[in-house]
Amino acid sequence: MSGEALIILTLLIPAAGAVLIALTSWQENVREGTTLVTAAALFLVVMTILGRVMDGEQPMTGAFQVVPGLELAFRVEPLGMIFAxxxxxxxxxxxxxxxxxxxxxxxxxxxxxxxxxAVAIASTLGIAFSANLFTLFLFYEILTLSTYPLVTHKGDDNAKAGGRVYLLILLGTSMLLLLPAIIATAMIAGTLDFTPGGILAGKADNTTIALLLALFMFGIGKAALMPFHRWLPAAMVAPTPVSALLHAVAVVKAGVFTVVKVVVYVFGVDALASSGSADWLVWVAGFTVIAASAVALRQDNLKKLLAYSTVSQLAYVVLAVSILTPLAVVGAALHIAAHAIAKITLFFAAGSIYTASRLTEVSQLDGIARRMPWTMTAFAIGALSMIGVPPTAGFLGKWFMLVGAMNTGEWVAVVVIVLSTLMNAGYYLPIIVRAFFKPPGKDVKAHVKGEAPMPIVMALTATAAGTVLMFLFPEVPLTLARLLAGV
Amino acid sequence: MDLLQTIVAHYNHWIIIFLMVSGLYIVVARGNMIKKLVGLGLFQTSVYLLYLSPGKILGGTPPILSPQFSVYSNPLPHVLILTAIVVGVATLALGLALVVRINEAFGTIEEDEIFAGEEDE
Amino acid sequence: MIAANLPALQVVLPLLGAVLCAFLQRGVWAWGIALVVSVAMPFVAAGLLIQVLDGGIISYAMGGWEPPIGIEYRIDVVNAFLLLLVSVIGAVIMPYAKRSVEKEIAPEHQPWFYAIYLLCLCGLLGIVITGDAFNVFVFMEVSSLATYALIAMGRDRRALLAAYQYLIMGTIGATFYVIGVGLLYSMTGTLNLADMANRLEGIENSRAVLAALAFLTVGISLKLALFPLHVWLPNAYTYAPSMATAFLAATATKVAVYLLLRYFFTVFGASIIFTRLPVAEIFLILSLAAMFGASIVAVFQDNVKRMLAYSSVAQIGYITLGIAIANKTGLTGGIVHLFNHALIKGALFMAIGAVFYQIGSVKLDDLAGLGKRMPITMGAFVMAGLSIIGVPGTVGFVSKWYLGLGAFEQGWWWLVFLLVASSLISVVYIGRIVEVVWFRPVSAAAKRAKEPPLSMLLPTLLLVAATVYFGFDTSLTAGIAERAAEWLLAGIR
Structure with missing residues (x-):
């Protein structure tokens, strides 16, 4: 099959899946079966593309012109491959x-x-494989809109309020900041195609570049750079699988993915480094890392804690990119994948606890590991990965970031990474200690009967295993990340 | 002196402007719907004059072809205004019809009273 | 023979149809005639557009009287495009009209309704097609009088008030227009627009010409509901019958915008409008005021039709903004939005009309929970709503893209921010509807609602599909808009 057909398949499969799911709503088992078959089929197609990409190919589609200068086109490059x-x-x-x-x-x-x-997944793949800023923006907005019903799923006042914040911040930043940035880029560069080396390189003076960079970085609201991070905690009202989707699979990853993509292919790492227009970004990203960790330290609600942890982890990626050296970009790419798999484990565990016992606060979890050993072991692995302890995936990204930062003498970044690692340990380790070593508290005794339903336990075991496996066998993501950064 | 002459020479314009402004004033200032329509009619009539008065040429005759005369008034404005009068009559008729219906529906044709009544609902 | 007389057919067919309808007793027959006429219109318009694209400007001497003495129908890219737009909307809305009108208009008035509708269509098409300044006035009054009557046929007694208010304001607008034409006539001695443009050369600076420009601008702006001359529009759209609202919202204001473009660019010429007078600045300020003011007012409306009406005022601001930006890209954005907004608003008002058909109310509270009862209709509504917001992949985005680029070209980068900021306000009012429709428990009014009949649903979906289709394939819309903009601006250089 041609690369073009494969790319189109990756968009069509989940879209067709969405239609089929709607048509099979009359029977739960058939509907869920459809979801799983669609997901499996999509995975197979993505793996086929992965094979091609590892062989050095870059499958792409023809361009469909919407208006002159705006084209709908897809191209698979290493970073998009990781994300897909x-x-x-x-x-x-x-x-x-x-x-x-x-x-x-x-x-x-x-x-x-x-x-x-399914629609959200389709748009995520659209983002991953987009060949230009317009295509990316199109699917970026579809992703926002298709996840809005998921965030407000519960339909009560809380959910509606959360949904409002979610929609307004994401649409607001993308329209107010990102869209003007895209229009300006189109005017200045004359193209929106992602090109290695950057399309803006050498086209504008440093002030303009700095201004555009600010518009892009804050405009990509999904990357949750402070002060536009409020939507993430607000979206915590959603059911746990949605939180997992937001935090691990699609939404925030789409944000940081776009950040990396914009820096690498629109500005160009070297061009940005030599212009010095991105120096402020280290500070903003560093501040977000530290501040979000500090907020997380004070949370008792488990999902809120995880949400702020995500804000801080996302800022790592932005921080890594702002160091502007190839090694740090490798770190950023790896961190996207590593954080995804570890954070999904953590959310799965939180949801597992909620499903089994309705417990939501950290302080209620004394000794819960004795009743839910699988869940809490997975949680521990995920937490270690967040801190960046080997043998978990989180270590990889942090390592490359640190090396990159040290090589360029970006000491602010080094300090931020080290300090935040301590803070991460400061809020994750107590949970582990509480769950494993304290005697069961009254909440646990009253509510926890045993593990959550089978599918839940299976899923979180798989992702926890994945977290470790990615550390042990990092060839594929590492190769792709190196291809991206050109080292 | 010149100014005065200009003013006097354009007396037709002054009449037109006077009619126009007083028509508009009635439309704006009166709350009675019939009176508003009267004002509207006045306003429209002033425009008829605006067209007709420049069409008249001093010493010109009505535009009927005859070997005796060579200077005619311009016929086109008259034709146009004939059309405009028809349109004006139609507008007035529709406006009055609406006022009748409003009177049936609200029991008054004073705007203030109608709006006051609407707010109570 | 037919091909050569297409310009006449475009106006005469609806006129004859209207007369026929008026003689009929039964609504169904009148509907049949209106349907046949309306469906024929797009074919006529498409024929004209093809002729224009192939062979350039068509000049048609009405009744065989040669211009500039006789009335000339003059068709170029701009008005061929507009003719197609108006007639397509008219055709799409007719299948929808049957059930909606049966529900909202008393049986004995139905033939009259269709007769008046066809008159309105005739007037709108006439304004667009004619090349004679006074003929424009006649058609303007034909369409306006028909519009007042259409609005007055609304069931709510406040429809009468709305019609009366519109009659007063509309007549003032039309009279201003005639004053402007009269002044121009006395300066140039011609009523033929093309001829007038030639004869204006050299006397552009005379006071009478400038006064004419002022009268024309104010008069036409009243018709197109430019902020702050929009006060007639919300009431008119709110209380008119659903079908009439959908038709008028999609076409009437667009035709007025066309007329403004025609005078600004082909009669007066862009140089006098933009270089010697602050028209661009005035339009810029008024457009922005409309975009923000009307959008904010829309947020606080509890009647959905009124909310959409205010949204229309705001959207008209985008179109006039294209005029104010005054370069090719910006003007393209304005013209393409003229087309796009017609599709969007047509779709929105048709969806809301379908809701009224089912639950007999357009109060926001009564719409609660309707997403469960009428998912397809409300889905269509939200899709069109996304277009209003300007989400990429919809027509709204295409317009905004051109306007944004145009603003950048002009060096007005701040305008780009204002442009997108105002669309954020539309997120709020569309979002309000979405929340009520999907997240509230089903209201008493909506309890027994179900999807409307197919004859209403399909035309609505067709327009919604068009808003997405033309969001991707813009070769027709933006392509023609670009040619039109280029042609209109040719006066400058």
Missing amino acids: CVASSLWIVNSIYSIGYMRGNNEPRQTPFYVCF
Whole structure:
């Protein structure tokens, strides 16, 4: 099959899946079966493309011109490949988990849930494989809109309020900042195609570049750079599989992915480094890392804690990019994948606890590991990866970032990384200690009967294993990341 | 002196402007819907004059072909204004019809009273 | 024979149809005639557009009287495009009209309704096709009088008030227009627009010409509901019958915008408008005021039709903004938005009309939970709503893209921010509807609602599909808009 056909398949499969899911709403098992088959088919196609990319190919499609200068086109490059692999593989796990969670909690309106999920995945792949800023922006907005019903799934006032914040911040930043930045880029560079070396390199003076960079970095609201991070905690009202989708599979990853993509292919790493227009970004990203960690330290609600942890982890990626050396870009790419798989494990564990016991606060979890050993072991692995302890995936990204930062003498970044690692340990380790070493508290005794339903446990075991495996066998992501950074 | 002459020479314009402004004033200032329509009619009529008065040529005759005369008034404005009068009559008729219906529906044709009544609902 | 007389057919067919309708007793028959006429219109318009694209400007001497004495129908790219737009909307709306009108208009008035509708269509098409300044006035009054009557046929008694208010304001607008034409006539001695443009050369600076420009601008701006001359529009759109609202919102204001473009660019010429007078600045300020003011007012409306009406005022601001930007890209954006907004607003008002058909109300509270009862209709509504917001992949984005690029070309980068900021406000009012429709428990009014009949649903979906289709394939819309903009601006250089 041609590369073009494969790319189009990756978009069509989840889209067709969405239609099929809607059509099979009359029978739960058939509907969930459809979801799983779609996810598996998508994964296979992505793997086929991966094979091609590892052989050095870059499959691409022809361009469809919307208006002169705006084209709909797709091209697979290494970073998009990493993102597509993460999204498509985690969708399978997430689907299995969703089935357990949605049934276990008797959630209403499950069909729209699965439909929106499939649409969100389709748009995620559209983002991953986009060949220009317009295509990326198009799918970026579709992703926002298709996840809005998921965030407001519960439909109560809380969910509506959360949904409002979610929609307004994401649409607001993308329209107010990102769109003008794209229009300006089109005017200045004359093209929106992602090109190695950057399309803006040498086309504008340093002030303009700095201004555009600011528009892009804050405009990509999904990357949750402070002060535009509020939507992430607000979206915590959603059911756990949605949080997993937001935090691990699609949404925030789409944000940082876009950040890396814009820096590498629109500005150009070297051009940006030599212009010095990006120096401020280290500070903003560093501040976000530290501040979000500090907020996380004070959280008792488990999902809120995880949300702020995500804000801080995302800022790592932006920080890594702002160091502007190839090694750090490798670190950024790896961190996208590593954080995805570890954070999904953590959310799965949080959802597992909620499904089994309705417990939501950290302080209620004394000794829970004795009743839910699988869940809490997975949680521990995920948490270690967040801190960046080997043998977990989180170590890889941090390592490259640190080396990159030290090589360029970017001491601010080094300090931030080290300090935040300590802070991460400061809020994750107590949970582990509490869960494993304290005697069961009254909440645990009263509510926890045993493990959550089977699909949930399966899913979180798989992702926890993945977290370790990625550390042990990092060839594929590492090769892709190196291809991206050109080292 | 010149100014005064200009003013006097354009007396037709002054009449037109006076009619136009007073028509508009009635439309704006009166709350009675019939009176508003009267004002509207006045306003439109002033425009008829605006067209007709420059069409008249001093010493010109009505535009009927005859070997005795060589200077005619311009016929086109008259034709145009004939059309405009028809349009004006139609507008007035429709406006009055609406006022009748409004009177049936609201029991008054004073705008203030109608709006006051609407707010109570 | 037919091909040569297409310009006449475009106007005469609806006129004859209207007369026929008026003689009929039964609504169905009148509907049949209106349907046949309306469906024929797009073919006539398409024929004209093809002729224009192939062979350039068509000049048609009405009744065989040669211009400039006789009335000339003059068709170029700009008005051929507009003719197609108006007639397509008219055709799409007719299948929809049957059930909607049966529900909202008393049986004995239905033939009259269709007669008046066809008159309105005739007037709008006439304004667009004719090349004679006074003929424009006649058609303007034909369409306006028909519009007042259409609005007055709304079921709510406040429809009468809305019609009366519009009659007063519309007549003032039309009279201003005639004053402007009269002044121009006295300066140039011609009523033929093309001829007038030639004869204006050299006397552009005379006070009478400038006064004419002012009268024309104000008069036409009243018709197109340019902020702050828009006060007639919200009431008119709110209380008119659903079908009439959908038709008028999609076409009437667009035709007025066309007329403005025609006078600004072909009669007066861009140089006098933009270099010697601050028209661009005035339009810029008023457009922005419309975009923000009307959008914010829309947010606080509890009647969905009124909300959409205010949204229309705001969207008209985008179109006039294209005029204010005054370069090719910006003007293209304005013209393409003229087309796009017609599609969007047509779709939105048709969806809301379908809601009214089912639940008999357009109050926001009564729409609660309707997403469960009428998912297809409300889905269509939201899709069109996304277009209003300007989400990429919809027509709204294409317009905004051109306007944004145009603003950048002009060096007005701040305008780009204002442009997108105002569309954020539309997120709020569309979002309000979405929340009520999907996240509230089903209201008493919506309890027994179900999807509307196919004859109403399909035309709505067709327009919604068009808003997405033309968001991707813009070769027709933006292509023609670009040619039109180029042609209109040729006066400058």
